[in-house]
Amino acid sequence: MTVVSILLSALFAGIVATGVTVAIEKWGGLVGGLLGSVPSTIVPAAVGMYVAGGEEGLVASMSVVPLGMLLNALFLGAWLVLPRWFSTTARPLLFTSLGALALWSTLGLGMILTVDNMLSPALDDRGVALLGFAFLFITVIMFNLRPQPAPKGANSVSTSVLVARGAVAALAIGVAVWLSGLNYPLMAGLASVFPAIFLTSMVALWLAQGPTVPQGAAGPMMLGGASVAIYAILAMWSLPAHGVFIGSAIAWFGAVVGWSCPAFLVLRRLHASR
Numbered sequence: 001m002t003v004v005s006i007l008l009s010a011l012f013a014g015i016v017a018t019g020v021t022v023a024i025e026k027w028g029g030l031v032g033g034l035l036g037s038v039p040s041t042i043v044p045a046a047v048g049m050y051v052a053g054g055e056e057g058l059v060a061s062m063s064v065v066p067l068g069m070l071l072n073a074l075f076l077g078a079w080l081v082l083p084r085w086f087s088t089t090a091r092p093l094l095f096t097s098l099g100a101l102a103l104w105s106t107l108g109l110g111m112i113l114t115v116d117n118m119l120s121p122a123l124d125d126r127g128v129a130l131l132g133f134a135f136l137f138i139t140v141i142m143f144n145l146r147p148q149p150a151p152k153g154a155n156s157v158s159t160s161v162l163v164a165r166g167a168v169a170a171l172a173i174g175v176a177v178w179l180s181g182l183n184y185p186l187m188a189g190l191a192s193v194f195p196a197i198f199l200t201s202m203v204a205l206w207l208a209q210g211p212t213v214p215q216g217a218a219g220p221m222m223l224g225g226a227s228v229a230i231y232a233i234l235a236m237w238s239l240p241a242h243g244v245f246i247g248s249a250i251a252w253f254g255a256v257v258g259w260s261c262p263a264f265l266v267l268r269r270l271h272a273s274r
Contacts, residue, residue: 133233
């Protein structure tokens with residue numbers, strides 16, 4: 001894992017984490033949530049994994065990304081449930097954040113142990129990826145059948161908050177990509193989708209707008225984030241077949257055109273019908 005890959009991932013994360021807050025604030029949770037969940041940090045992470053571990057390392061790491069995005073969907077789902085549980089506490093945002101992270105960590109550990117036992121001649125890495133995407137697809141559809149209100153922000157997010165959350169997201173993704181170079185492909189794949197951008201987006205929006213705006217963004221982020229799983233599945237083939245530049249472009253455009261754009265159209269129609 002090269003220093004360049006780590007720095008690129010960190011830089012991408014910081015930019016996206018800052019941009020998604022501004023997008024949700026200006027255009028509401030529907031547009032902003034989808035814009036903030038197109039494949040971003042996974043792109044340099046996949047390149048770094050391919051450079052460091054070759055096709056075998058790339059395929060093994062990318063195979064758990066759809067399951068990792070399933071964890072992220074459940075992480076975002078927790079932001080729709082936990083604020084109600086902790087609404088009477090002194091620090092509902094803190095308890096919601098810790099509860100969502102605890103859920104992600106616990107399920108992530110269970111996922112790693114389960115996948116490690118699932119891998120066999122009957123279910124290879126690509127089979128694990130497709131199975132993970134099937135569960136992810138069902139989950140995000142269920143959470144978006146009855147979409148939450150996705151209003152625009154009424155208050156501006158302060159510059160200091162934007163800078164701080166961009167830095168936190170950059171640090172988290174940089175560390176995650178660095179850990180992916182330790183020759184543990186399952187851990188690498190899970191680390192590459194750690195919900196740093198989702199977490200910092202929800203916290204910053206809550207601080208500036210209250211809980212309604214981030215809750216409205218959770219569903220679109222969840223649905224849009226499935227494009228990262230599509231990217232991982234395509235990258236397992238496109239990077240070895242076409243190299244890091246063309247292969248990354250094929251996987252990115254395939255994920256955005258094949259998932260992000262249709263997801264936006266479907267969600268816009270659902271919100272318009274309410």
